[in-house]
Amino acid sequence: MSNKVIHAFYNDDEVVLDAVKKVKAANHHIEEVFCPFPVHGLDKAMGLAPTRLAITAFIYGITGLGVAIWMTNYMMIQDWPQDIGGKTNFSWWLNMPAFVPIMFELTIFFAAHLMVITFYMRSRIWPFKEAENPDPRTTDDHFLMEIPVHNNEDELTSLLKETGAVEINVVEKH
Amino acid sequence: MSHYEAPIREPLVLGDKSYHDITEDIAKPIEGKANKNWYIAFYISLAAMLWGFGCIFYTVGTGIGVWGLNKNIGWAWDITNFVWWVGIGHAGTLISAVLLLFRQKWRMAINRSAEAMTIFAVFQAGLFPIIHMGRPWNGYWVLPLPNQFGSLWVNFNSPLLWDVFAISTYLSVSLVFWWTGLLPDFAMIRDRAVKPFQKKIYALLSFGWSGRAKDWQRFEEVSLVLAGLATPLVLSVHTIVSMDFATSINPGWHSTIFPPYFVAGAIFSGFAMVQTLLGIMRKVTNLENYITRLHVEYMNIVIILTGGIVAVAYASEFFIAWYTGSPYENYTYMSVGAATGPYAWAFWSLIIFNIIIPQALWFKKVRRSFIWSFIISIAINIGMWFERFDIIAIVLSKGHLPSTWWRFEPTFIDVGIFIGTIGFFFVLFLLYARTFPVIAQAEVKTILKSSGENYKKLRDGNHE
Numbered sequence: 001m002s003n004k005v006i007h008a009f010y011n012d013d014e015v016v017l018d019a020v021k022k023v024k025a026a027n028h029h030i031e032e033v034f035c036p037f038p039v040h041g042l043d044k045a046m047g048l049a050p051t052r053l054a055i056t057a058f059i060y061g062i063t064g065l066g067v068a069i070w071m072t073n074y075m076m077i078q079d080w081p082q083d084i085g086g087k088t089n090f091s092w093w094l095n096m097p098a099f100v101p102i103m104f105e106l107t108i109f110f111a112a113h114l115m116v117i118t119f120y121m122r123s124r125i126w127p128f129k130e131a132e133n134p135d136p137r138t139t140d141d142h143f144l145m146e147i148p149v150h151n152n153e154d155e156l157t158s159l160l161k162e163t164g165a166v167e168i169n170v171v172e173k174h
Numbered sequence: 175m176s177h178y179e180a181p182i183r184e185p186l187v188l189g190d191k192s193y194h195d196i197t198e199d200i201a202k203p204i205e206g207k208a209n210k211n212w213y214i215a216f217y218i219s220l221a222a223m224l225w226g227f228g229c230i231f232y233t234v235g236t237g238i239g240v241w242g243l244n245k246n247i248g249w250a251w252d253i254t255n256f257v258w259w260v261g262i263g264h265a266g267t268l269i270s271a272v273l274l275l276f277r278q279k280w281r282m283a284i285n286r287s288a289e290a291m292t293i294f295a296v297f298q299a300g301l302f303p304i305i306h307m308g309r310p311w312n313g314y315w316v317l318p319l320p321n322q323f324g325s326l327w328v329n330f331n332s333p334l335l336w337d338v339f340a341i342s343t344y345l346s347v348s349l350v351f352w353w354t355g356l357l358p359d360f361a362m363i364r365d366r367a368v369k370p371f372q373k374k375i376y377a378l379l380s381f382g383w384s385g386r387a388k389d390w391q392r393f394e395e396v397s398l399v400l401a402g403l404a405t406p407l408v409l410s411v412h413t414i415v416s417m418d419f420a421t422s423i424n425p426g427w428h429s430t431i432f433p434p435y436f437v438a439g440a441i442f443s444g445f446a447m448v449q450t451l452l453g454i455m456r457k458v459t460n461l462e463n464y465i466t467r468l469h470v471e472y473m474n475i476v477i478i479l480t481g482g483i484v485a486v487a488y489a490s491e492f493f494i495a496w497y498t499g500s501p502y503e504n505y506t507y508m509s510v511g512a513a514t515g516p517y518a519w520a521f522w523s524l525i526i527f528n529i530i531i532p533q534a535l536w537f538k539k540v541r542r543s544f545i546w547s548f549i550i551s552i553a554i555n556i557g558m559w560f561e562r563f564d565i566i567a568i569v570l571s572k573g574h575l576p577s578t579w580w581r582f583e584p585t586f587i588d589v590g591i592f593i594g595t596i597g598f599f600f601v602l603f604l605l606y607a608r609t610f611p612v613i614a615q616a617e618v619k620t621i622l623k624s625s626g627e628n629y630k631k632l633r634d635g636n637h638e
Contacts, residue, residue: 011193013623014177036193036362037616038390046387051395057403075318075327084331101336101414105343108407112347112400116354119396120381123389125357129382136365138385139358141193141619 004149005031007134008160009142009167013039016143019163020045023147026159031146034138053122057115064110068103134171142166177623181634185627186280188463193619200615201363203459208608211458219600226594229587230305238308240587246580247570251588252302253418254562255595258443259299260341260415261436261558264408265444266292267348268476270355271404274397279625280472282617283464286359287455288448289352290610294602295447296345298595303337305591333417340414344407351400354393357383359611412440419565426495426506426569435487439558442480445473446554453548455607464613467542474541477554481532484561488529505572507564516581517568524564527557 010016017039023030030046043050073092076082076099081089088094120126138144145165147156153170160168187196208216233240243250266288273281304310316338318328328335360380367373383389416436419427449470456465491508504511512521531553540546567582606612623629 033387034385035387035390036385037358037619038394039387040620042387043391048388048391051388051392053392053395054399057399061403071318072330076330080324080327082329084329087331095331098331101333101410101417102330102339104406104410105336105339108347108403109339109343112403113350115399116350116396119354119392123386123392125381125383125389127378127381131361131364131377131380131382131384133361133365133384139362139365139383140197 003173004153004170005173006145006147006149006153006156006160007169007171008145008147008163008165009135009137009169010145010164011142011166012164013037013143015164016145017042017045019145019160019165022163023145023159028147028156028159031148033146034133034135034144036139036141036143039143053115053119056118057111060114061107061111063114064106064108065103067110068099068106071106072099072102177629178633179624179630181630183625184468185630186283186466186468186625187618187622188466188627190628191463191622191626193622196615196619196622197362197366199461199464200359200611200613201366203607203612204363204609205367209458212604212608216601216604219597219604222593222597223601224594224597226591226597229590229594230301233305233587233591234308234310238306240585242582242584242588244580244582246573246578247567247582249306250563250567250570250582251584251592252306254559254566255592256299256302257415257436257562258559259295259302259595259599261412261440261443261562262447262555263292263295263299263344263348263444264412264437264440265448266290266295267344267351267404267408268441268444269448270351271401271408274401275405278472279621280469282614282621283461283466283469284448284452284473284613285617286352286355286610286614287452287607287612288444289348289355290603290606290612291447291451292348292444293345293352294599294606296341296348297602298599300341300345301595333414333421336414337418340411344411347400347404347407351397351404354396354400355614355617356610357381358385358393358616359614361385362615363611409437412436424569425500425502427565429491431487431490435484438480438483438487439561442477442484443554443558445477445480446551446558449473449477449547449551450555451603453544453551455612459607459612461613464618467544470544470547471538471541474535474547474550477532477551478535478541481528481535481554485529488525502572502574505568507568511572512564512568515568515572517564517571520560520564520568524557524560527553528561529557531557 008019010019016033016035020030020033020042024045024047033042033046035042069092076095077089077092083089087098133139133144134146135142135144145160149156149170157168241251269281269288270285273285304313307313316328316335357380360376361383364373364376364380367376413433413436416432420429420432422428452465456462488508491506495503495506495509503509505515506512507521512518531550534540534546534550540550571581572579
């Protein structure tokens with residue numbers, strides 16, 4: 001099976017957005033679009049599902065809050081209660097107002113860091129990872145649309161030309 | 175139409191710029207050679223930093239006795255510096271998080287450097303509590319770790335421990351927020367680098383960012399959620415710093431107004447430092463088209479607002495101190511006693527630098543002047559340092575009994591460590607300005623069509 005793909009270059013965000021819509025309307029599968037900056041509405045036009053990272057952040061935040069509650073209760077009430085300025089040391093609930101800052105900070109700490117780690121894992125970015133954008137211009141001022149070819153090279157090329165592509169290359173993808 | 179912006183709004187990117195021009199402009203300071211001024215500034219900062227490190231080693235080797243502290247004034251210069259540096263950090267997060275939530279486009283030219291400033295400032299702040307421990311190698315005792323000291327846990331009732339959690343959360347969250355935003359910009363530098371070593375370094379720093387549509391979708395979501403998390407976080411940090419004082423029973427410190435007033439003061443001083451840094455940087459790195467008069471004016475408006483909040487807080491503290499009729503309150507940092515006593519010079523420095531001089535910003539001419547903004551920002555930096563010094567040293571210098579009336583006099587070690595942190599801060603910032611993309615170029619490209627001068631002219635017709 002051939003792994004031929006078409007790389008169509010665009011140099012304007014509005015043009016690439018319209019092009020994606022037209023290619024989609026002609027029932028072609030868009031493998032990927034590489035952009036130098038976020039294009040508003042591109043994910044919807046490509047039919048990408050909404051990201052669920054915000055939901056994970058909420059779950060991580062709840063986890064952080066739970067850890068803070070467990071930690072303050074275990075350390076201050078269960079394991080080694082101390083008399084500190086006469087504050088309640090036999091009930092977590094009565095001592096709770098003093099723990100609010102800790103609960104708040106750990107909620108934020110867990111939500112922020114675990115969400116970012118999830119993002120890095122899902123998008124496969126980490127130190128020493130090789131970049132996968134096929135052309136260096138895609139981080140400067142060019143947008144690159146990648147479409148797999150199934151014996152319809154000429155049809156695709158003419159369609160992409162129509163949509164305003166500034167350069168079209170057919171390449172073998174490894 | 176998707177890039178429409180009302181013609182009445184001034185452009186944020188000046189000149190006839192294309193996407194590629196932005197890339198070129200931002201990459202230039204990194205790819206070019208540093209000029210003489212950079213080297214002069216760098217070596218002065220480095221010398222200050224090394225002097226400060228010498229003072230730190232002397233303090234740690236000999237003991238805290240080398241500072242000007244005494245039996246009454248148990249912390250003064252060091253905690254002043256700590257609060258000053260933490261406060262400076264606040265502007266960076268405010269610009270990158272709060273202004274993101276408010277969809278302020280002007281933040282994009284300055285958020286990168288403001289956040290760098292935050293991170294470097296919090297580094298400096300963190301040094302002081304660690305040095306003040308006297309035995310910094312025991313610094314890990316502030317962490318809730320299982321140990322062999324009779325299960326001695328940290329004290330979660332203490333505001334000092336809240337501070338440990340607040341500052342470390344703040345520093346680490348700011349760092350990942352900053353770095354995540356840097357990934358596409360590092361990738362831009364990586365993809366145009368010619369020298370193999372440079373390419374390797376930026377490939378490593380960019381984490382292999384490729385800019386897929388899905389990556390950008392996640393990137394924007396993560397930025398938004400991080401901004402939502404960082405906004406209450408930044409407000410909490412100086413709130414908790416103020417609780418170091420406000421939860422004590424010392425008159426002058428035991429004040430419920432402290433948390434909001436400290437937060438306003440932090441933003442006030444932080445924006446002043448951003449003005450100071452960007453006033454220099456826009457010139458040195460030739461980014462005058464991106465950091466414009468309009469950016470300076472917007473920042474000055476934030477300064478006059480937060481400065482106003484701080485002034486009202488001073489006034490209410492002064493009034494309450496007088497209104498209580500308590501002779502003790504007459505020696506707190508905002509009182510007739512402070513204004514006429516042995517620390518009158520510190521009191522009046524605060525009033526002049528922090529309240530009187532910034533009022534000049536009510537005039538549009540001053541607000542839009544680079545040189546005046548720079549001078550006023552320096553005044554505020556000094557004024558905010560005195561605010562913290564007054565709160566700490568003046569309040570502690572007059573106890574309830576005459577035998578507790580002591581003065582604080584700094585030694586050259588106190589001063590040396592402070593100068594050292596300023597040097598360290600500028601060393602980091604100067605290195606950053608040479609190696610990092612100092613403007614979030616991917617974000618600026620998204621607003622070029624709506625807020626770029628050339629596009630605005632095309633769209634609105636030439637009205638001039």
